[in-house]
Amino acid sequence: MEASQCQVCGGNDCPPYAEQGAWRYRRCTDCGLVFLSPMLTDGALAALYANPDSGGTRAYFRKEASKLRRARGRVRHLRRAMAGGSRGRLFLDVGCSGGFMTQAALEAGFTPWGIDPDGDAVAHAEAHYPGPTYRVGGLTEFAAEAEQRFDAVYCSEVLEHVADGNAFIAAIAGLMVPDGVLYLTTPDIGHWRRPRKLTDWDVFTPPHHCLFFSQGNLRRLLSRHGLEIYHRQWAFKPGLKVLARKIGANP
Numbered sequence: 001m002e003a004s005q006c007q008v009c010g011g012n013d014c015p016p017y018a019e020q021g022a023w024r025y026r027r028c029t030d031c032g033l034v035f036l037s038p039m040l041t042d043g044a045l046a047a048l049y050a051n052p053d054s055g056g057t058r059a060y061f062r063k064e065a066s067k068l069r070r071a072r073g074r075v076r077h078l079r080r081a082m083a084g085g086s087r088g089r090l091f092l093d094v095g096c097s098g099g100f101m102t103q104a105a106l107e108a109g110f111t112p113w114g115i116d117p118d119g120d121a122v123a124h125a126e127a128h129y130p131g132p133t134y135r136v137g138g139l140t141e142f143a144a145e146a147e148q149r150f151d152a153v154y155c156s157e158v159l160e161h162v163a164d165g166n167a168f169i170a171a172i173a174g175l176m177v178p179d180g181v182l183y184l185t186t187p188d189i190g191h192w193r194r195p196r197k198l199t200d201w202d203v204f205t206p207p208h209h210c211l212f213f214s215q216g217n218l219r220r221l222l223s224r225h226g227l228e229i230y231h232r233q234w235a236f237k238p239g240l241k242v243l244a245r246k247i248g249a250n251p
């Protein structure tokens with residue numbers, strides 16, 4: 001794919017949109033996707049997350065009680081979506097970090113798995129929240145090898161970090177059972193409260209965020225991979241929080 005082509009709709013009319021330092025973003029005139037261009041390579045992204053800012057990670061873990069509270073609230077949406085209940089149903093947290101959501105899923109009766117490229121975060125999860133199955137690594141590698149198919153998948157604030165949104169969502173969809181449910185969150189560049197000036201937005205942190213979605217193009221990306229959004233949560237902050245169901249059988 002050309003560096004200037006939109007990965008959601010394939011559109012070629014994607015003029016420069018924003019820049020910060022050496023980083024440049026384009027915006028698709030057709031679907032509104034905003035993307036880093038040139039995009040980072042997978043190798044550059046892996047290097048970026050192999051050495052995460054440990055100071056930031058420690059601050060993140062300090063907010064443990066509130067993270068757990070939020071995770072318990074969010075897991076209810078997935079539990080409610082399970083016909084026949086959550087007991088023993090396979091749950092996957094893509095980007096599980098310190099294990100807050102896998103812990104909440106365990107409490108809700110799910111059989112949780114968590115995956116994250118950040119080994120320190122996974123070590124924290126294993127030490128503080130034993131019970132779930134944890135993996136260190138990338139999603140596409142996991143999807144290529146895993147034999148499990150998950151009833152519920154949670155993926156919060158990860159999609160914006162990936163270079164290839166199609167490969168990422170295809171991997172998620174491939175890991176789900178037919179009729180499985182995905183809870184996904186990502187920043188919303190089309191939100192009414194997003195700062196007018198992109199560089200004033202706290203999530204505009206190149207090159208960590210490669211893709212910026214809005215409601216329409218997120219729906220379009222998911223539906224390309226057989227995932228139909230059936231609920232969008234209202235969000236006061238500029239973020240998208242959606243629930244999607246996998247339509248149809250596995251190939």
Ligand SMILES: [Zn+2]
Nearest residue numbers: 006009028031
């Ligand atoms: Zn587009």
